[in-house]
Amino acid sequence: MIKPVTKAVFPVAGLGTRFLPATKVLPKEMLPVVDKPLIQYAVEEAREAGIEDMIFVTAPGKSLLEDHFAPAPKLEAFLQARGKTTELKSIRDGFPATQRVKFARQEQPLGLGHAVWCAKDLIGGEAFAVLLADDLMMATPGALKQMMGAYKRTGGNLVAVEEVPQDRVSRYGILDVAEDDGKLARARALVEKPAPEKAPSRLAIIGRYILQPEVFDHLAKKQTGAGGEIQLTDALAATLAAVPFHGLRIDGRRFDCGNKLGFVEANVAFALKRGDLGGDVKKMLKSIQ
Numbered sequence: 001m002i003k004p005v006t007k008a009v010f011p012v013a014g015l016g017t018r019f020l021p022a023t024k025v026l027p028k029e030m031l032p033v034v035d036k037p038l039i040q041y042a043v044e045e046a047r048e049a050g051i052e053d054m055i056f057v058t059a060p061g062k063s064l065l066e067d068h069f070a071p072a073p074k075l076e077a078f079l080q081a082r083g084k085t086t087e088l089k090s091i092r093d094g095f096p097a098t099q100r101v102k103f104a105r106q107e108q109p110l111g112l113g114h115a116v117w118c119a120k121d122l123i124g125g126e127a128f129a130v131l132l133a134d135d136l137m138m139a140t141p142g143a144l145k146q147m148m149g150a151y152k153r154t155g156g157n158l159v160a161v162e163e164v165p166q167d168r169v170s171r172y173g174i175l176d177v178a179e180d181d182g183k184l185a186r187a188r189a190l191v192e193k194p195a196p197e198k199a200p201s202r203l204a205i206i207g208r209y210i211l212q213p214e215v216f217d218h219l220a221k222k223q224t225g226a227g228g229e230i231q232l233t234d235a236l237a238a239t240l241a242a243v244p245f246h247g248l249r250i251d252g253r254r255f256d257c258g259n260k261l262g263f264v265e266a267n268v269a270f271a272l273k274r275g276d277l278g279g280d281v282k283k284m285l286k287s288i289q
C-alpha cells in the first residue's frame with residue numbers, strides 16, 4: 001500500500017553563516033527572491049502538491065519566521081481600508097491556514113537528519129515530504145507535485161535528483177545507481193558528500209524528499225556521518241533493503257540559494273519571469289553590462 005503524503009517538513013534551523021551580515025538577525029529562509037521569502041516559495045510548492053499540514057523545524061532566534069506565517073489582522077485591515085487589493089492578496093494567498101502550521105524545535109545544530117527527527121512526533125507513522133527552502137525550484141508543475149505523480153508508481157522513498165559536475169559531488173548526497181531510465185533512477189546505495197574520486201555517480205539529491213516513517217528507526221540511533229553531523233542520507237541508506245529508493249529528475253530548474261551566486265541568479269531569473277517586471281529587468285541588465 002502506498003501511503004498518502006499529507007505533511008511537509010521544512011528544516012529551518014540553520015544559522016545561514018554564508019549570508020552574514022544579512023542573516024545576523026534575519027533567518028536565511030526569510031531572504032527574499034524578488035519580493036517573496038525563500039520559505040514561502042517552498043510552502044507554496046507543498047500546497048500545490050496537495051499538502052496543507054506544514055511543520056517547521058526551527059531554532060532559537062527564528063521568531064520572524066513564525067511571525068511570517070501568523071495572521072496579521074492590523075496589516076490586513078490597513079490594506080483593506082486603503083483598497084490595496086493586490087498587496088492584501090499577497091499576504092493571504094499562498095498561506096496555509098494558521099491551525100495547520102506547527103513548529104518543532106531543534107535545540108542544537110546536529111545535522112539535517114537530526115532536524116527531521118525533531119519533527120517525528122508531529123508526523124506520526126505517516127509518509128511525509130521534506131523541502132529544503134534554499135534549493136529554490138522553478139518548475140511547472142511544481143517540483144513536489146511532479147514527485148507526487150511519480151510516487152504513485154514508486155512508493156517508498158523518493159527524492160529529487162540532478163546531475164552535478166564531478167567537482168561538486170562532495171556537496172551532496174549521491175546515488176549509487178542500480179537502474180536508470182533517464183528520468184527515474186533506482187539507487188542500490190547512497191553516499192553523503194563523497195570525495196569526487198569516490199563518488200558512485202554524479203546524480204545528486206536536491207532538497208525535495210518524500211519519505212517513509214521507517215527513516216525514524218535509524219535516525220533515533222543518532223549516528224553521526226559526514227562532517228560529524230547526523231545525516232538524513234545515511235538514515236535513508238540504512239533503510240534501503242526494506243524501503244525502495246528512487247531519484248526523480250525534475251522538469252524545471254533548481255537555484256542553489258545556499259550560495260551567493262545561486263541566490264543572485266535566482267533573483268534575476270524569477271524577476272525576468274514576472275509579467276510586471278520582466279521587460280524592465282531585461283533592459284536594466286543590458287544597461288549595467
Ligand code: G1P
Nearest residue numbers: 112135171172173205206207233
Ligand atoms: C543536504 C543533504 C544532501 C543534499 C543537499 C541538497 O546537504 O545532506 O544530501 O544533497 O542538502 O541541497 P546540505 O546542503 O545541508 O549540506
